Amino acid sequence: MIPAKFDYIKASSLGEALTLLQEHGDEAKILSGGHSLIPSMKLRLATPSVLIDIGGISEMNTITEEGDEIVIGANCTHHQIATSDLVREHVNILSQAALCIGDIQVRNRGTLGGSLAHADPASDYPATVLACEATIVAEGKDGKRTIGANDFFQALFLTALQDDEIITAIRFPKVSQGTYQKFFQSASRFAVVGVAAIKKGDGVQIGVTGVSGVPFRATAVENAYDGTSSAAKHAMDGVDDIISDHFADEEYRSHLARVYVKRALEAL
Amino acid sequence: MNISITINGKLVTHDIEPRISLSHFLREHLDLTGTHIGCDTSGCGACTVTLDGQAVKSCTVLAVQADGSEVTTIEGMAQGDQMHPIQEAFREHHGLQCGFCTPGMVMTAADILKNNPNPTEEEIRHGLEGNFCRCTGYHNIVKSIQHAAEQMKA
Structure with a gap:
């Protein structure tokens, strides 16, 4: 073709x-x-x-530590992210998610910025971006701005990026403890369900991808979290626009979401 | 547009349409037909080559994106009559049946062993996620790569 x-x-x-x-x-x-x-x-x-x-723009291809954040250039490949010592040490959950993407060849080419701008509802990064409350740095004709994770994903394949903007970097706060749990689509390796959970003080922050047209924060679980995994039953509270396809219908996908949130809480 | 790519150690300059994939360019313009095209949408891995030392699916790289890079295809693995240890291992362990997926398997194996010269069986299987063998001959492919790893260490 x-x-x-x-x-x-x-x-x-x-x-x-x-x-x-x-x-x-x-x-x-x-x-x-x-x-x-x-x-x-x-x-x-x-x-x-x-x-x-933009693949050859080297200024967008670096991973650096800036205070409490790890700043990842939008051109960094999944392989770079999965194998970066800085990411492994300070945002380990992101390296776990990167290693779950596709396969070796895909990870050698695909980039963090590209994946986020594309906003495939079954892609892996959004769960981690949401859970970590990362910020997306974009530049356009009106200069540079940062977009919070919660505001970035707007609809199926639609983000807060304007037509004239390019993602240049993603800023991740350092995370002491986090886990990414994924139910793989068996052929494509996309996420049927992907759950990112991090510890924040006594609480948790949870991002979910693959389940709905827009990735989301499982706030009902976060609010009900009591240190055990029992809050996982709330994973789908208030979630609509649930994806249904020949791999997983709404009911099965919702069930998987609760199971994978539970596993994530248990793994923390 | 004009592109220059070092392919199997030889600089190739060509005028090509931007929409031509690297896989198509290799096969149709350079007659390097060892790179196979299966799914043509980055699922099956048959078209795997190395681009600046990394395994990539050449159906999903535009030839123009590879301008200025180094590409190795299956044809570039042997040194004269001397097969690459990975190729030799595939022969020794019958790591192929129909052979369609083999070039992609060998090129991916090269990436696996470059990053991890001593992989476990599980790591090899994980590494081959992006390469489909429709004969389902995976067991011997994995054995071949294990054997190649031993040979390359020796």
């Missing part, structure tokens, strides 16, 4: 990429690792007339 025709431009800096994006508007798509975009283009689910390749 060969995608429809497009023009390809390799941006050598963020500034150049932003200018190109403004110039071409919604005709253009940003290409990072390409592991969601290129298959979509082959299947004609996406037909951008311009691809702006």
Whole structure:
């Protein structure tokens, strides 16, 4: 399969990429690792007339420690994140999630920024981004802004990013204890259910992906948390827009969500 | 557009449409047909090559993205008549049946062993998640990679 025709431009800096994006508007798509975009283009689910390749922009490819945060450039691949000593030490849950994505080859190409911008409801990162209350750093024609995890994911494949914006980095607060528990879709390795849980003081923060059109914080569980896993029964309280497909219907998926929240609480 | 890629140690310069995948470029433009195309949507791993030393699914990399990089395909694994230890191990342990998935398996095995020269059976199986063998010949593929790991340490 060969995608429809497009023009390809390799941006050598963020500034150049932003200018190109403004110039071409919604005709253009940003290409990072390409592991969601290129298959979509082959299947004609996406037909951008311009691809702006940001993959070579090295300023977006670093993992650094800044005070209480680990700052991950949007171009970092899942492999980089899974194997980074800084991430393993300070945001271990993120390295666990990265290692659950796809397979070696996918992890060698796919990027954190690309995955978040694509906002596939079955992708792994959103659960961890929500649980950790990470912030997404985006740049556009009006300059730089940060978007809180809770505000970022808005609908199926829809985020708070504006058309002229590019994710440049994601800032994760350091986490002392966290776990990512996932029920894999057996062929694609996407998350049928993915649950990220971290300890915060005496409480917990829980993000859930795969279950609903939009990943969510399991606030009912967080509020009912008593140090045991019994609050897991509240995992689906107030959740609507539950995904139903031939791998898991609504009832089964809801059941899985409760089971995986329970496992996450037990693993903490 | 014009691209230059070092493929199996040789610099190749070509004028190519941006929409052509690396897998297509290798097979149709360079006659390197050892790289197989199975699913063509990054599921099956048959098209795995290494790009700057990392295993990638070449169906999901545009040839233009590989501009300036180094690519190794299955054709680049042997040194003259001397097969690569991974290839030798696949022969020794009958790590193939129909052979369609084999080039991808060998290239992925190279990545597994590069990052972990001493993998457990479980680590090898985890490492092969992105490579499908429709003959279901996984047992011997895993054995082959275990054997290759031993040979490459020796």
